[in-house]
Amino acid sequence: MSVPLGTWPAIHAHRIPDRPALVDGDTGRLVTYADLEERTTHLATALRERGVGPGDRVAVLSLNCPEMLELVFAVAKLGAITVMLNFRLTAGEIAFILKDSGATLLFATTSLEETARTAAEDSEVREILTLATAxxxxxxxxxxxxxxxxxxxxxxxxxxxxxxxxxxVVLMYTSGTTGRPKGAILTHSNLFWVSLYHNSIERGLNQLDVNLAVAPLFHIGALAVYTLPGAYWGACTVVLESFDPETWAAAVERHRVTKAFAVPVMWGAVLQSGATDRHDVSSLDVAISGGAPCPLPVIEGLLAKGVAFTEGFGLTETAAAASMLPSEFVRSHAGSVGRPMPHVEFRVVDAAGEQVPVGEVGELLVRGPSVSPGYWNRPDANAEAFRDGWFHTGDLARVDADGLYHLVDRKKDMVITGGENVYPIEVEQVLYGHPAVAEVAVIGAPDAQWGEAVTAVVVRAEASAGKSAGSAGTTSGAVDDETGAAGGAGAAADEALAAELTAFARERLAGFKVPKRFVFTDALPRTATGKVRKVELRSAVGGQESMVSR
Known part of the structure; x- marks a missing residue:
């Protein structure tokens, strides 16, 4: 039987009361499991006195802090629901989520209080309570x-x-890049099962482990990869307010961290900074990357540090962990997301819903006890995504002869050029193999002849030095393969690098997959969780008159 989330602290308060449950990585304050049970029970009492009961929604707009997790447990004890809010959204975007969820209480970090108050003006929120910054x-x-x-x-x-x-127990809203955001419902049972899965990842998870939570906790990856599962198994989680490679490595050394989740851009920043050479990170036995494919050079760099590096796949609707690639396969099956977690099933189907043969591309369907029961107040979206017991992910995938799954791309991101389907991930992984490429995103740009032209937006390796993860840069030169024309500063350098990358890609890809256009930029626009905002790129690139062409 599933164990409700709010009871987890009590279980360990009896078993291991003096073991650390949470550590504030910014202040050093430690909360034992006995403390966690006492604090979350008092919080639940206080919330009930403010009218929070079963089924009510409590919203949290916060920078990372241990108090966020205490709120999740306290709200769960009441049978209420925590609504996690992305602190990088605008007040208008937050307002939509507050109205849609019907949240009646809102917690906000003091630095976000003004945004919170603006967002809550026309909502059911009765009170806003603040959380302190680090x-x-x-x-x-x-x-x-x-x-x-x-x-x-x-x-x-x-x-x-x-x-x-x-x-x-938790509502997490999707990014809404293709429409208004949807609130994915996660139940106590969903989070219980995904916690059980974690004992099948590499060396498992137990009360001796220390997890470092530095990715935003409003995101399912940071919350449900190691953080909540750690609480289920009695492990300790160290929480940092924000990510910085030096601070991250120092925290690993200071707290003897054994487990860590991050998105690829964060892992890349850690390696590029050299912080792992200045701090002892030998305690880290498993590093998990998720949210986007991790470039092979980054994987190689982490493996060279002696870390068991693995990639996982999951969505908000699957409570994060749906499949995992064992560390022994990260080289031999680079780009794979591995096999489904225990009790999770995958199918790859065609447009008619029929399973496709091994090696062929189709839509990935997922079924299992960690899959969301649906979206909040969205019967239309539920009818489309949750059918016959399967969640239709919208991801294109294939399974290889070894039973390992490979994500090909999102349906909406596939480029159709001259009648041929091109999956951006495949092209991106090839370009990542070139030493001059720090970051790359492949999109389709409108083209009169081909319908769409395969277009690579590239951050040069030297341009990425000193850039913060997730910052949005501005495009410089753009080069078009059809015309050879280049515009903007550094046109000659753009032209030369475009030629070099084209030759590099032609040795490794079919001709129709090789980018016809290159755009060079200082940084890629990213979401708070490290995913490239391809909608923004398509809009920006589509409006450019000159491209670097090869």
Whole structure:
């Protein structure tokens, strides 16, 4: 039987009360499992006094901090639902989610309070409570969260409700790049099962492990890869407010971190910074990358550090972990997302819903106990995505003869050029093999002759030095393969590199897959979770009059 999320701290408060559950990586404050149970129970009491009950929604707009996780457990104890908000959204975007979810209480980091108040103006939110920033916590500043916790402190154990494991516990909204965001419902049972899966990843997970949470916790990868599973198994999670390679490596050394999740751009920044040479990171036994394919040079760099590096695949709708590639296959099956997790099933089907043969491309379908029951108040989207017990991911994939799955691309990102289908991931992985390429995104740009022209947006290796992960750059020269024309500063250099990359790609790809156009930029626009914003790229590149051509 599934175990409700809110009971996890109590289980370990009896088993291992003095073991660390959470560590504030920015201040050093430690919370044991006994502390976690006491604090989250008091929080649940205080929330109930403010009218929060089963099924109610409590929104959290916060930078990473241990208090975020305490809120998730406290809300779960009441049978209520935490709505995780992306702090990089605009007030208008947050307002939509607050209205759609019907959240009645909102927690916000003090630095985000103005945005929170603007977003909540026309919503059901009755009260906004603040969370302290890392600097404020170091300075001893107390926020609304602390006052709330103090208000319910007392010796008496409250009478908390019995919670149905199949009821919703977290709402996470999709990015909404193809329309308005959808709130994916995650149940207690979904998060219980995904926690069980983690014991099948590499060396497993137990109370002696230390996880480093530095990717944004509003994202399913950071929350459900090692962080919540660690709480289920009695491990410790160190929380950092934000990512910086030096701070990350120092935290690994200081806390003897054994497990860490990050997106590829973060792993690349760690390696490029040289921070792992200045700090002892030998305690790290498993590194997981997710959210996007990890370039092979980054994988090789981490393996050279003696880390068991593995890539996983999952979506918000699958509670993050759906498949995992064992570390022994990361070289021999580079680009694969591995095999499904225990109790998870995959199918690759054609447009008629029939399973395709090995090696052929089709849409990936997922079924299992960690899969969301659907979207919040979206019967239309549910009818499209959740059919006959299967979740239709919208990802194109193939399975190889060894039973390993390879994501080919999102349906919407596939480029159709001259009647041929080109999957950007395949082209990107080839271009990543060139030493001059730090980052690359392949898109389709409108073309009168071909319908779409395969277009590579490239960040040069030297241009990426010193750039922050996720920053959006501006395009410089663009070169068109059809005309040879180049525009902007450094046109000659753009032309030369475009020629070099074209030759490199032609040795490794069919001719129709080789980019016809190259655009050079300082940085790729990314989401808070490291995914490239290809919609923005298509818009920007489509409006350029000159391209570098080979």
């Amino acid at each position: 600097q404020e916590r170091r300075d001893g500043v107390r926020a609304g969260f602390d006052a709330l916790l103090d208000s319910a402190a007392g010796p008496d154990a409250p009478d908390l409700p019995e919670v149905d494991p199949e009821s919703p």
